[in-house]
Amino acid sequence: EAQVTQNPRYLITVTGKKLTVTCSQNMNHEYMSWYRQDPGLGLRQIYYSMNVEVTDKGDVPEGYKVSRKEKRNFPLILESPSPNQTSLYFCASSLSRGIANEKLFFGSGTQLSVL
Amino acid sequence: GENVEQHPSTLSVQEGDSAVIKCTYSDSASNYFPWYKQELGKGPQLIIDIRSNVGEKKDQRIAVTLNKTAKHFSLHITETQPEDSAVYFCAAISTGTASKLTFGTGTRLQVTL
Numbered sequence: 001e002a003q004v005t006q007n008p009r010y011l012i013t014v015t016g017k018k019l020t021v022t023c024s025q026n027m028n029h030e031y032m033s034w035y036r037q038d039p040g041l042g043l044r045q046i047y048y049s050m051n052v053e054v055t056d057k058g059d060v061p062e063g064y065k066v067s068r069k070e071k072r073n074f075p076l077i078l079e080s081p082s083p084n085q086t087s088l089y090f091c092a093s094s095l096s097r098g099i100a101n102e103k104l105f106f107g108s109g110t111q112l113s114v115l
Numbered sequence: 116g117e118n119v120e121q122h123p124s125t126l127s128v129q130e131g132d133s134a135v136i137k138c139t140y141s142d143s144a145s146n147y148f149p150w151y152k153q154e155l156g157k158g159p160q161l162i163i164d165i166r167s168n169v170g171e172k173k174d175q176r177i178a179v180t181l182n183k184t185a186k187h188f189s190l191h192i193t194e195t196q197p198e199d200s201a202v203y204f205c206a207a208i209s210t211g212t213a214s215k216l217t218f219g220t221g222t223r224l225q226v227t228l
Contacts, residue, residue, distance in 0.1 A: 004158075042121075042204060042220040043159070090158050101216045102147055102208065106158030 002027045006091050006107035013081055014115050021076045021110050023091030031094045031101055032074040033058070034066065036087040037109075043090065048101070049074055081114040088112075117142040119207050121219030128195050129227055136222045138205035139187040145207040148188050150179060153202040153221075162203075163190070195226045 033048035045058030146167035151159035
């Protein structure tokens with residue numbers, strides 16, 4: 001089944017404790033991206049990757065890191081989480097033929113709480 | 116940069132009625148407009164999209180209209196059913212190798228029996 005898999009689904013952590021949210025897609029997609037969803041703000045892009053070893057900042061990259069060492073994986077790293085990073089996070093991917101991020105496939109989300 | 120405004124933020128309709136969600140965008144260079152549906156506990160899912168060279172597109176009970184001059188586009192759902200209850204997001208993309216997708220803030224649609 002074609003899908004984007006995120007783990008974990010729920011995560012509670014404390015301020016300053018490094019964490020990684022994994023994302024993997026099995027559709028051989030070139031484009032991958034991370035979004036955060038907050039009430040009243042919709043979906044905001046954190047980082048995106050056009051292909052392996054190519055990453056770039058989105059609208060809200062502060063406090064986050066990503067890497068794209070393999071085509072299928074795009075982990076989101078929070079080196080020192082803070083309470084304002086409490087949010088619902090989504091990973092997404094697309095084939096990227098023509099418009100890079102059309103027809104996005106989203107993962108099921110990771111609800112992160114930073115205490 | 117692009118700014119996408121979406122209205123209303125919540126919408127309640129009776130089963131069988133129609134629902135309309137409206138979005139406006141600011142960047143005249145935007146030329147691709149997708150709509151995503153997010154069911155409770157799930158990630159957004161693409162339900163319909165339209166390109167700027169088309170004024171209207173239909174897929175069964177859903178349709179999207181685009182007015183490039185006014186820079187607004189709308190999602191129309193006819194004969195609503197309880198399973199249409201979800202949060203709907205509009206978005207706009209300005210093409211290019213670093214094309215940027217900007218989402219609206221979402222509309223929570225509730226279809227009541």
